[in-house]
Amino acid sequence: MWSLTFLSSFVSVAVSLSYAASAPRTKNDWSFVRNGTTGITATQSIVVSPTLILMFDRVLGDPLQINGHQAWVELWNLETNTGFAVNAITDTFCASGSFLSNGTMVSVGGTEVEFPPNVTTPPEADGRMGIRLFEPCTDPTGRSCTLFEDPATLHTATYRWYPSSLRIFDGSLMILGGSSAIVQFYNIIPENSFEFFPSKDNGQTRPSPFLEQALPSNLFPRGFALPDGKVFVVANNISMIYDVEAQTETMLPSLPNDIHVTNPKDGTATLLPLSPPDYIPEVLVCGGSNTSDSIPSLNLSSQDPASDQCTRITLTPEGIEKGWVVEKMPAGRIMPEMILMPNGQVLIINGGATGYAAIKSVADTDITDGSNADHPVFTPVLYTPDDALGSRFSSEGLPTTDIARLYHSSVTLTPSGNIFLAGSNPNVGVVLNESVIFNTDFRVQFLNPPYMSVERPTISEIPEKLAFNDKVTFNIDIPKGLDTGDIKVALMDLGFSSHAFHSSSRLVFMEAELSKDEKSLTITTPPNNRVYPPGPAYVFVTVDDVTSKGTQVMVGNGASPPVEDQGVPLHT
Numbered sequence: 001m002w003s004l005t006f007l008s009s010f011v012s013v014a015v016s017l018s019y020a021a022s023a024p025r026t027k028n029d030w031s032f033v034r035n036g037t038t039g040i041t042a043t044q045s046i047v048v049s050p051t052l053i054l055m056f057d058r059v060l061g062d063p064l065q066i067n068g069h070q071a072w073v074e075l076w077n078l079e080t081n082t083g084f085a086v087n088a089i090t091d092t093f094c095a096s097g098s099f100l101s102n103g104t105m106v107s108v109g110g111t112e113v114e115f116p117p118n119v120t121t122p123p124e125a126d127g128r129m130g131i132r133l134f135e136p137c138t139d140p141t142g143r144s145c146t147l148f149e150d151p152a153t154l155h156t157a158t159y160r161w162y163p164s165s166l167r168i169f170d171g172s173l174m175i176l177g178g179s180s181a182i183v184q185f186y187n188i189i190p191e192n193s194f195e196f197f198p199s200k201d202n203g204q205t206r207p208s209p210f211l212e213q214a215l216p217s218n219l220f221p222r223g224f225a226l227p228d229g230k231v232f233v234v235a236n237n238i239s240m241i242y243d244v245e246a247q248t249e250t251m252l253p254s255l256p257n258d259i260h261v262t263n264p265k266d267g268t269a270t271l272l273p274l275s276p277p278d279y280i281p282e283v284l285v286c287g288g289s290n291t292s293d294s295i296p297s298l299n300l301s302s303q304d305p306a307s308d309q310c311t312r313i314t315l316t317p318e319g320i321e322k323g324w325v326v327e328k329m330p331a332g333r334i335m336p337e338m339i340l341m342p343n344g345q346v347l348i349i350n351g352g353a354t355g356y357a358a359i360k361s362v363a364d365t366d367i368t369d370g371s372n373a374d375h376p377v378f379t380p381v382l383y384t385p386d387d388a389l390g391s392r393f394s395s396e397g398l399p400t401t402d403i404a405r406l407y408h409s410s411v412t413l414t415p416s417g418n419i420f421l422a423g424s425n426p427n428v429g430v431v432l433n434e435s436v437i438f439n440t441d442f443r444v445q446f447l448n449p450p451y452m453s454v455e456r457p458t459i460s461e462i463p464e465k466l467a468f469n470d471k472v473t474f475n476i477d478i479p480k481g482l483d484t485g486d487i488k489v490a491l492m493d494l495g496f497s498s499h500a501f502h503s504s505s506r507l508v509f510m511e512a513e514l515s516k517d518e519k520s521l522t523i524t525t526p527p528n529n530r531v532y533p534p535g536p537a538y539v540f541v542t543v544d545d546v547t548s549k550g551t552q553v554m555v556g557n558g559a560s561p562p563v564e565d566q567g568v569p570l571h572t
């Protein structure tokens with residue numbers, strides 16, 4: 001067994017970012033709650049069922065054991081707040097993933113086998129071409145669910161360490177970029193290409209001039225499926241739209257002020273909520289670094305200020321013409337992550353106020369015991385997309401934590417509607433040494449929005465499958481006192497959290513009509529499979545800013561990818 005008790009006495013270096021937590025705490029504030037400890041570093045997390053989160057790490061000393069050796073995959077049971085090991089064959093450091101249209105979760109990419117000194121290496125295989133399938137899991141405890149791998153027959157076309165991925169309009173996974181092996185900082189052995197799972201090109205890759213132009217800070221490109229089926233990508237300081245069908249890249253304006261937003265200069269990005277009738281896509285990009293890529297990493301410092309810039313673009317011809325609109329967060333952040341909330345707000349959380357991603361590669365990591373980043377930002381910020389420019393950020397009522405969530409941490413919205421936070425390990429392997437500033441962190445935390453502590457609307461009798469362009473009626477029970485004139489129904493992919501990015505995260509609002517007796521709600525599902533790529537989703541109903549628990553549904557026909565177009569085309 002391992003001892004984690006000392007971790008609670010360890011306090012990270014705080015920076016004086018006092019914009020937060022000055023408002024008096026009321027019953028309706030947000031709160032951080034500690035509960036449970038993981039047995040692996042939660043480098044990557046994805047909600048795989050209403051009760052389960054699947055986490056991935058690397059083969060480098062995690063305490064959790066399976067079959068007499070280290071485990072590097074763990075299932076977390078949200079009902080008990082305990083986890084258990086899941087068997088994997090290949091090394092999942094550092095991968096990405098998403099669900100397919102048939103509900104199977106795919107983990108993709110990873111690393112070669114490492115043999116560090118003094119670590120008992122379990123029998124893992126090279127994960128750089130890793131494809132791991134987690135079939136839909138209906139056992140609430142997850143005990144009977146497994147991760148399927150067959151590296152000999154099931155693998156990517158090429159080596160991919162630090163790729164990203166997203167589910168596209170036909171329910172397949174698009175896999176973007178990466179490097180062909182571990183790099184220390186900049187991507188010097190790039191894999192500047194795309195591929196798909198299942199493959200669209202007979203096991204070949206599609207070269208990407210865009211990713212090449214985005215060198216050398218282009219790891220974990222941030223990509224989103226747009227409502228017309230094309231894919232927006234931002235990597236380093238540039239962005240483009242990729243047409244999967246025509247195989248063309250169309251450059252968009254570069255990020256203002258030469259801000260770099262992908263690994264190792266991780267900012268983050270999200271597709272803002274899409275709303276009927278036009279589902280106009282807008283992308284928000286936040287944080288990162290403005291230091292030039294021509295500076296060698298050993299000339300950079302863990303104390304370099306991170307960028308406080310957010311930029312937003314509307315992906316219509318007029319919006320692209322207008323370009324990126326600049327906004328400022330209350331604090332700079334390297335490695336932040338953005339969580340779409342069911343009411344349409346965006347939570348910006350985690351990361352540091354200075355430095356970079358990765359470990360021991362900038363000049364002065366002696367002062368951080370190895371972390372390239374420093375000054376963790378302990379207070380989350382809410383961004384309200386519909387508010388006026390200049391007044392969209394607020395930390396009012398948001399709590400401050402003392403747990404640093406820096407490199408190799410993950411965070412996700414849960415089906416209950418609160419936020420799960422775990423991980424952080426800016427070390428090579430597991431470090432449990434009280435004198436090290438940023439130890440490997442196994443503490444699980446939840447960030448509870450105000451609605452977690454009041455009586456909430458409940459929804460029931462939602463069909464398991466939602467077809468596109470359909471009207472569906474289900475039951476709703478609304479607590480007394482809530483304004484039933486203010487109802488929002490969100491269809492959400494909760495995304496896959498890895499390296500300060502939430503792949504496939506999506507929120508599509510649905511038109512909703514409350515019955516006269518206020519006991520049922522009739523919704524109109526998204527018009528087609530491009531507005532919501534077919535696959536699993538959660539439905540959340542927010543009444544008067546009080547959000548229900550999410551109900552899991554399958555959107556589309558549930559067939560294996562590639563699926564045909566479904567529903568009706570979007571008229572714009």
Ligand SMILES: *[C@@H]1O[C@H](CO)[C@@H](O)[C@H](O)[C@H]1NC(C)=O
Pocket residue numbers: 033034035036078079080081
């Ligand atoms: C932790 O979670 C478990 C399982 O949900 C619950 O029983 C327990 O009360 C929680 N503990 C705290 C301190 O919230």
Ligand SMILES: *[C@@H]1O[C@H](CO)[C@@H](O)[C@H](O)[C@H]1NC(C)=O
Pocket residue numbers: 117118
């Ligand atoms: C690693 O193992 C060697 C030989 O077993 C031992 O001498 C050394 O002290 C160990 N180093 C660390 C950092 O534990």
Ligand SMILES: *[C@@H]1O[C@H](CO)[C@@H](O)[C@H](O)[C@H]1NC(C)=O
Pocket residue numbers: 215216236237238254255257258259292293294
């Ligand atoms: C983007 O970054 C690259 C690499 O550092 C640099 O050469 C280029 O000038 C930057 N482009 C813009 C538009 O800032």
Ligand SMILES: *[C@@H]1O[C@H](CO)[C@@H](O)[C@H](O)[C@H]1NC(C)=O
Pocket residue numbers: 290291305306307308
């Ligand atoms: C980069 O950002 C820092 C902090 O915001 C600022 O002081 C500096 O002038 C910026 N450098 C460049 C080259 O824009």
Ligand SMILES: *[C@@H]1O[C@H](CO)[C@@H](O)[C@H](O)[C@H]1NC(C)=O
Pocket residue numbers: 294295296298299
């Ligand atoms: C990097 O630092 C070294 C030593 O301080 C200095 O000689 C060199 O000019 C620096 N290089 C760049 C590109 O800043």
Ligand SMILES: *[C@@H]1O[C@H](CO)[C@@H](O)[C@H](O)[C@H]1NC(C)=O
Pocket residue numbers: 369433434435436
């Ligand atoms: C713990 O960390 C300190 C500070 O980095 C280091 O000097 C010491 O050797 C470490 N102890 C062990 C047992 O690794």
Ligand SMILES: *[C@@H]1O[C@H](CO)[C@@H](O)[C@H](O)[C@H]1NC(C)=O
Pocket residue numbers: 100102103104133135136198560561
């Ligand atoms: C989903 O599709 C993938 C790719 O064809 C396949 O490997 C997987 O077994 C399918 N899952 C289900 C539940 O049909």
